[in-house]
Amino acid sequence: NNPMSEFLEKTPSSKEFMEEAATVMPGGVTANIKHFEPHPIVMKYAKGSSVTDVDDNKYIDYLMSYGSLVTGHGHEKIKRAINEQVEQDGTWLFGTPHHLEVEMGKRLQTYFPSMERLRYTNSGTEATLLSLRLAAAHTGKHKVAKFEGHYHGGYDQMLISVNPSVDEAGEAHAPNALPESKGMHNSHVQNTLILPFNDLKACEALLREQQDEIGAVMLEPVQGGIIPADATFMQGLREVTKELGIVLIFDEVKTGFRMGLGGAQTVYGVSPDLTTLGKAVGGGFPIGIVGGKKEIIMNSAPTAGADVFDSSQSKNTSAKDVLFHSGTYNGHPMILAAGMAVIDILEQEIGNVIEKTQRLKTGIDDLFHHYKVQGGTVGIGSIFSVVLTNKEKIQNYRDLQQTDLATRKEIDFRLLQKGIYTKPMSRYSVSTSHTEEDIDKTIMAFDQVLQEVFE
Ligand code: PLP
Structure with missing residues (x-):
């Protein structure tokens, strides 16, 4: 047949x-x-x-x-959570701060202690994009490194060597950077270094060569959700990025809430500088999250690094002092209500x-x-x-x-x-x-x- x-x-x-x-x-x-x-x-x-x-x-x-x-x-519990949020609040969107942003954030922080501060976005793509800007703001270095075959969203900076033809991909220990879409400018290929996954020696050599330019290394701790990083590779990558002043970003859009509630970082016992989440966290609704070290995330604070709202500081804040992050739907109450229900369900199951x-x-x-x-x-x-x-x-x-x-x-x-x-x-x-x-x-x-x- x-x-x-x-x-x-x-x-x-x-x-x-x-x-x-x-x-x-x-x-x-x-x-x-x-x-x-x-x-x-x-x-x-x-x-x-x-x-x-x-x-x-x-x-x-x-x-x-x-x-x-x-x-x-x-799922009935998620349906109920969404209905209750709308019933209770009367609407599904305020465009102002909302209690669920804090409640959800605190619950995420219990499972991801590396997220000292966090921000919501509307998708995994937006989360990884924001994490790169945060890393560049923190380090002053604008080149990024990613791994061959790893996907972080379809934008120019990261849509490189995601699914390259093996004939064009070059040496295994120093892969070529190949664009994956029509319409991409060549500058992106030049500004993104491609690393070989699970080859610590080669990664270290490539990163050392360009340490003055590379601000961030982003990886899927488990490539495509299916190929795990070796534990020694993860540990080694953590050490070398720390030494070279490079922000280590775990893109846990797939692994977060799927390898356990604390994602890959909990399983590996390795703490990244920044983490991105998405997918399962919204239970099927669009969401993204960037969290991590306070001193990095604080670059996006509206009063230039102040922890709480401070009207005396805000007077002195100009656009160049603050990392721009916005989004009409960031922290959407209905989606956060769904996300909280997902956590309730996963805590049991x-x-x-x-x-x-x-x-x-x-x-x-x-x-x-x-x-x-x-x-x-x-x-x-x-x-x-x-x-x-x-x-x-x-x-x-x-x-x-x-x-x-x-x-x-x-x-x-x-x-x-x-x-x-x-x-x-x-x-x-x-x-x-x-x-x-x-x-x-x-x-x-x-x-x-x-x-x-x-x-
Ligand atoms: N990062 C990883 C690891 C992903 O798997 C995906 C989506 O497949 C993304 C980022 C992009 O997320 P989204 O499709 O929500 O924009």
Whole structure:
């Protein structure tokens, strides 16, 4: 049986919808990541762990909106929290300070003690962007370093060497900086240094060479939510950035609230200078957070570094003394109410989500072993991916690119036919709403699919 023709047979309404959508939006999508060939599946209903498409096919959802739905779809506690906020406040937006900004912030600080002060944004992208400005303001150095294959948002400074072609990517120990979009100015490529993940010696050499220019090193502590930094690498990177006066930024947009409530930094026991959060923290609503060392974040204080509002100082403050940070929707009460409910739910259930993920991963790994297929799952916390490879360990972007991507794609399309959804070639994210029965069904579907492909 050909999984692609089965896909087309089962999804005619999705195809029709996408043809119509293409008359409105380029490619019919409003974010290119939503596109895949031959056409995306269009969903019309979701509750808990399940999604239903416009052709009435029902799936167990592991896309979970790229990991942001850590409590699954339509969680009743989140609905209630939002309704209560609106009932109590009468509105959902004041444009003034609001008590939830402080309450949510204090709860975040208990799980992320490195966030001595924090600011809200509307997305992970905005959070990482703000963190870079904070680092530059603090150090006076404007170049940044990032890692090959790491994603921090789609803006020019960071949309470099996220998914480069291996042919053009250069030496493993000194990767080329490659732009990933039409329309980017070359200056960004020159101002962003690309580092190799999990190679401390090479990173240290590259950073020392440009220490007078590099103000920040940003990384995903677990690349793509699936490739963990080695503990010694993390420790080493912390030490070398400290020594060279470089701000170390952990982009925990994926890992925060998914590796445990305190993110990767708690698991590694390494404290960054700045942290960015997003995705799961909003439970499916748009949010971003930047937090970190007081002396760095205070650059954005409206009274130039004063901790509390001080009218005598504000008279002397000019624009150049203050780091500009604004946003009409920053700290949106409705979203913070949702975020507080996410914390309430995860305080009870995060351990269980991680255990369920582990059981699913072990089930899949056992099947790979049973069918004598090289590879298995990679990941940590409540996110993982499936790779086909004879490598013992996936350490970085290049290792991932060298896995058998064509067979992985076939597996994904066959899983769709068995009612298991993630966007083909994407990660699997488990939520509090996935049941033990979902996990059993998913392992069974993998069993059938691996049998179809390999026997
Ligand atoms: N940083 C990381 C690690 C991410 O995974 C993402 C999104 O996938 C972002 C930043 C950007 O976040 P957003 O899509 O909310 O702008």
